[in-house]
Amino acid sequence: MVALNSTVARFEQMDDIQFERWTDLLEQRTGMHLPRERRSFLETSLGLRMKEIGVHNYAAYYEHLQSERYGQREWLTLVDRLTVHETRFFRHQPSIDVLEQIILPVLFDSEADRKNLQMWSAGCSTGEEAYTLGMVADQFLQKRNSQKNCYISIIGMDISVPALVRARKAVYNRYKVRYVPDNYLNNYFTAQQDGRYQVKEQLKKRVCFVPFNIIDMKKVLLEPMDIIFCQNVLIYFNRDRRKQIIHQLVRRLKKGGFLVMGAGEALNNPHPELKKIDFANALAFVKK
Ligand SMILES: C[S@@+](CC[C@H](N)C(=O)[O-])C[C@H]1O[C@@H](n2cnc3c(N)ncnc32)[C@H](O)[C@@H]1O
Incomplete structure (x- = not known):
């Protein structure tokens, strides 16, 4: 990770294969389709979470999510980070x-x-x-x-x-x-x-x-x-x-x-x- 300043950070960039692997997982498990334009959102969301739990690269995090012991729990946290919760009373x-x-x-x-x-x-x-x-x-x-x-x-x-x-x-x-x-x-x-x-x-x-x-x-x-x-x-x-x-x-x-x-x-x-x-x-x- 390269820190740009104290508030904005950039995380490891994903190559096309990694992006596809993650978007496939998301699509399979939640049905959500993440378009290419949202790659930096995915990198940031994963990067922040990986930093919190001390995982250093996307592949290791992907494995972590498959783990029988921690995977399910971690998935619940990740899904919360990847979904948009914007809402309000009397919205429409x-x-x-x-x-x-x-x-x-x-x-x-x-x-x-x-x-x-x-x-x-x-x-x-x-x-x-x-x-x-x-x-x-x-x-x-x-x-x-x-x-x-x-x-x-x-x-x-x-x-x-x-x-x-x-x-x-x-x-x-x-x-x-x-x-x-x-x-x-x-x-x-x-x-x-x-x-x-x-x-x-x-x-x-x-x-x-x-x-x-x-x-x-x-x-x-x-x-x-x-x-x-x-x-x-x-x-x-x-x-x-x-x-x-x-x-x-x-x-x-x-x-x-x-x-x-x-x-x-x-x-x-x-x-x-x-x-x-x-x-x-x-x-x-x-x-x-
Ligand atoms: C933008 S909010 C909409 C909230 C509310 N319906 C409204 O219109 O204000 C979208 C919600 O859909 C949920 N969501 C996304 N994928 C889902 C899925 N596969 N199953 C159930 N809920 C999902 C998200 O967690 C999020 O809370």
Whole structure:
């Protein structure tokens, strides 16, 4: 490693063969496709981790990851470093709008005595999307007096265990809650003395966070969902993988359930059982 200055460091450069070996491993285990332009990101992420654990070259680190004793644990740490966890509350307003204005009214109008509503945030990162779904659905039900006893539950899943640990803690700093509208902030968070915000128990207890690998969904036993949000996850996968993932998501959706993806993430006609909802700037589908 050559130190450029105290804050920026360059790590050993990878040749094409090494790059391919690492990107193959990543693709096999997570489905993520790392393009050539991201080689320096890979070098830096691996380099930093190798420095932390005192491994001196890529080949030795690769072997370390295969080791029966330490490999699995180390892989969990590395995956966390290689995945992008950027997220925020109320991240994409048109998706929230379609949820409030179309999805929830359709689900509750079609089943007046509905006892529960099951939602899934697939690729939930540090929990903001899952809690947002919970808050929006709860507000919706508060306004519908007759249905407010319906039990809302949300499952957040992600490949990154450290992200899930943060999601379960449900404590966010002021910057993280900057897009939470005031009425939601007042109703669902408690301001702590240290300036951070804790999600209130009434919401927290409805959300459960579970590790999962989206390319390995066959192993996931879940009851069929009413609503699945899978946003800003598929962008990291190639076309074939996206197709397979969407297929698996649709299998876990109830008939009449809704899938909401990030704008621009789906393929044309992603699945024969999905019908697109006509709503500006949102990519939402209903299962026929
Ligand atoms: C950019 S975040 C999106 C978070 C949230 N859905 C949102 O839109 O704000 C992408 C998340 O996908 C997760 N992810 C990446 N590959 C995955 C995989 N194979 N299985 C499950 N989660 C994965 C990452 O760990 C990361 O937390």
